Amino acid sequence: MKPAPFGYVRPAEVGDAVAELVRADQEGGGKVLAGGQSLMPVLAMRLGRPATLVDITRIAELQQVQVADGELRIGAAVRQRRIERDFGGVVPLLSRALPWIGHREIRSRGTVCGSLAHADPSSELPAVATCLGATLDVIGPYGKRSVPAAEFFTAAMTTVLAPVELVASVRVPLPSSGSGFGFAEVARRHGDFALAGVAVSVTSREGVPRSAVVTAFGVSDKPQRRDLTRQVVAAVNAVGPAPEALTSQLVAATEELADEVVTTEGDSSGSPAYRRRLISALGARELARAFNSSMERSTR
Numbered sequence: 001m002k003p004a005p006f007g008y009v010r011p012a013e014v015g016d017a018v019a020e021l022v023r024a025d026q027e028g029g030g031k032v033l034a035g036g037q038s039l040m041p042v043l044a045m046r047l048g049r050p051a052t053l054v055d056i057t058r059i060a061e062l063q064q065v066q067v068a069d070g071e072l073r074i075g076a077a078v079r080q081r082r083i084e085r086d087f088g089g090v091v092p093l094l095s096r097a098l099p100w101i102g103h104r105e106i107r108s109r110g111t112v113c114g115s116l117a118h119a120d121p122s123s124e125l126p127a128v129a130t131c132l133g134a135t136l137d138v139i140g141p142y143g144k145r146s147v148p149a150a151e152f153f154t155a156a157m158t159t160v161l162a163p164v165e166l167v168a169s170v171r172v173p174l175p176s177s178g179s180g181f182g183f184a185e186v187a188r189r190h191g192d193f194a195l196a197g198v199a200v201s202v203t204s205r206e207g208v209p210r211s212a213v214v215t216a217f218g219v220s221d222k223p224q225r226r227d228l229t230r231q232v233v234a235a236v237n238a239v240g241p242a243p244e245a246l247t248s249q250l251v252a253a254t255e256e257l258a259d260e261v262v263t264t265e266g267d268s269s270g271s272p273a274y275r276r277r278l279i280s281a282l283g284a285r286e287l288a289r290a291f292n293s294s295m296e297r298s299t300r
């Protein structure tokens with residue numbers, strides 16, 4: 001199939017992009033075009049028929065990446081591959097998650113903010129942003145607003161964005177000393193969307209866990225963030241930090257987590273019970289791994 005006819009504009013300024021979205025909203029609806037890796041298939045299958053595409057990729061302001069004030073700020077036109085290649089290690093959880101997104105060709109076109117705006121429940125970046133407490137900078141005709149990632153995603157493929165707003169950038173906190181991260185997912189083939197996955201962030205000081213957060217994805221209509229600090233402290237007290245023993249000790253806690261967060265219906269790729277097992281196993285393993293790496297980082 002081919003897309004239904006649409007208009008195309010490529011503004012040079014953010015203000016002009018917003019003005020185009022407002023105009024399009026009054027004349028049959030508009031859509032921001034970033035990397036096009038999700039939007040173009042939607043149009044080709046005629047699942048969406050916007051009257052106008054507002055291409056934001058030539059807006060210089062949105063192509064910027066900055067490390068400042070304890071944050072990595074990623075503009076809306078910045079490709080996933082650029083962060084993977086040039087900013088690897090600045091935010092370790094991002095570096096771990098990015099290679100799981102499709103294939104390199106997809107990441108060379110797809111943008112970080114586009115993935116967030118698209119809000120696929122099986123996507124890696126919404127989970128990472130939610131896990132790390134990232135903030136999205138949104139611009140619309142009434143001005144700017146900052147939205148915490150935890151409030152940005154409202155349901156599958158749905159966010160708080162109004163049709164006349166765009167995400168201008170996302171700000172991801174830089175890791176503090178004593179922080180460690182884990183990321184894992186299971187997909188049918190490499191490059192496929194995840195059947196289930198976890199993003200994990202742990203902080204510790206002098207061998208004691210101070211915080212432990214797990215964000216599960218692919219198992220619900222949006223990323224599911226849970227605080228497991230109490231459970232990780234209890235497990236470390238019981239068996240110490242060795243990854244294998246700690247993983248086994250954490251399984252009861254992550255089984256409970258999985259019971260709570262897996263709400264998706266089964267499909268041909270996996271039943272809810274299978275997805276619960278994945279979240280439990282991956283969650284326990286990545287928590288143990290993140291805690292161990294947090295101890296290494298706190299002693300550097």
Ligand SMILES: Cc1cc2nc3c(=O)[nH]c(=O)nc-3n(C[C@H](O)[C@H](O)[C@H](O)COP(=O)(O)OP(=O)(O)OC[C@H]3O[C@@H](n4cnc5c(N)ncnc54)[C@H](O)[C@@H]3O)c2cc1C
Pocket residue numbers: 031032033034035036037038039040056076100101102103106109110111112113114115117118120122123124125161165166167168191192193194
């Ligand atoms: C074969 C294939 C495999 C893939 N595998 C994965 C995968 O494993 N994991 C994964 O997460 N993704 C995967 N993707 C999707 C890919 O990551 C996309 O690049 C991403 O989801 C969307 O980013 P984009 O820049 O291409 O956005 P686009 O396709 O341009 O836009 C997607 C949607 O977001 C909106 N949008 C984009 N940018 C903004 C903005 N700044 N403000 C407001 N709205 C905006 C658009 O209007 C549109 O509705 C895959 C894609 C393909 C084709």
